[in-house]
Amino acid sequence: MSIYRIAHLSDPHLPPPPGAFRWKDVFTKRLLSRIAWRRKRKVHRPEVLAALVADLKAAGPDHVVISGDLTNFASRTEIAAARTWLESLGNPTDFTVSPGNHDALAGSAEVERFATWTPWLGDNGATDFPQVRVRGPVAIFNLCSAVRTAPHLATGRLGEEQLSRLDALLGDPTYKNLFRLVTLHHPPQKGAVAKRKELEDQAELRKILAKHGADLVLHGHAHESLIGSVPGPNGAVIPVLGVPSASSGPRGHSPARWHMIEIEGRQVRVVARGVEPDREGLSELGRYTLTDISG
Ligand SMILES: [Fe+2]
Ligand SMILES: [Fe+2]
Numbered sequence: 001m002s003i004y005r006i007a008h009l010s011d012p013h014l015p016p017p018p019g020a021f022r023w024k025d026v027f028t029k030r031l032l033s034r035i036a037w038r039r040k041r042k043v044h045r046p047e048v049l050a051a052l053v054a055d056l057k058a059a060g061p062d063h064v065v066i067s068g069d070l071t072n073f074a075s076r077t078e079i080a081a082a083r084t085w086l087e088s089l090g091n092p093t094d095f096t097v098s099p100g101n102h103d104a105l106a107g108s109a110e111v112e113r114f115a116t117w118t119p120w121l122g123d124n125g126a127t128d129f130p131q132v133r134v135r136g137p138v139a140i141f142n143l144c145s146a147v148r149t150a151p152h153l154a155t156g157r158l159g160e161e162q163l164s165r166l167d168a169l170l171g172d173p174t175y176k177n178l179f180r181l182v183t184l185h186h187p188p189q190k191g192a193v194a195k196r197k198e199l200e201d202q203a204e205l206r207k208i209l210a211k212h213g214a215d216l217v218l219h220g221h222a223h224e225s226l227i228g229s230v231p232g233p234n235g236a237v238i239p240v241l242g243v244p245s246a247s248s249g250p251r252g253h254s255p256a257r258w259h260m261i262e263i264e265g266r267q268v269r270v271v272a273r274g275v276e277p278d279r280e281g282l283s284e285l286g287r288y289t290l291t292d293i294s295g
Helices: 029-040 046-059 076-089 115-121 160-170 202-212 290-294
Strands: 004-009 063-066 095-097 131-135 138-142 179-183 216-219 226-231 237-242 257-264 267-274 283-289
Touching: 004 046, 046 257, 046 267, 063 138, 076 095, 076 115, 095 115, 095 138, 138 160, 160 202, 202 226, 267 290, 283 290
Parallel strands: 004 063, 063 095, 138 179, 179 216, 216 237
Antiparallel strands: 004 257, 131 138, 226 237, 257 267, 267 283
16 A cells, blocks of 8 residues: 655744835734744744755655644735745645634735635635645645634634534545545644633534544644544544644754654554754654554
8 A cells, every 4th residue: 555645834934024014003913913023033943944844845745734824914925925935835736724823813804815825725716614635545624723813812713614514524425435634723622722822613623523533633833743632433533733833943942843644544654853953954853653642
């Protein structure tokens, strides 16, 4: 049986281009985020992200999942700069983007907010969610938990409409024999992040996952490596993996890393590669199979 390889990176928080902030944003959430960015610019480093992308490209994955927070304030210039970065990575059909809360800070109206990134969201040219992409033996159910929030909050929400469509799609027999991979920005399990950062309708999402099952959930947002799980049908366990920010420096709390997820039938092996203090480039940090944690 051949192996299908999906690379997972998250939260690049690309450096804001000049003009990403305008004085009309004074007293908005974007201003507060700009203040936060002044603190974070030492944490998120473009040279670290460039090294990580080079390492990932050299490994030649079949597909890449980017689980959100490409930007910091979701200004039009940042969203456009993020598109340029996405274009530099390769063919959009090989990359799936699930937007994060930082991508929705003060963006456009609901329906068109991620229109600039349409080719990376799914295959049907639409900007609604979920989007389903079939790649090799994998069906990727791409969700969007990115919503505008009040200052100091970083919560996410899928909403009733998206959840009801996910319910129908995960129950669709078309995808039954494929490896079902669910991607979103916010972690779906309880207590994975602080309350002010959590997915508000996580219980509803878990209910749908417990009803239909899935083989793996990938998320970002926590800026650290998390291995968790949510209940599947009939006592089964669905593994949930989070990866640190792709641009964190080597001396930070959770240095940059990416995961290669090797899928062989229902078997999954994860290879973690990341930056380490006093080492050039990225190196392998470890590898494990998901039966190690769920079996
Ligand atoms: Fe983030
Ligand atoms: Fe986030």
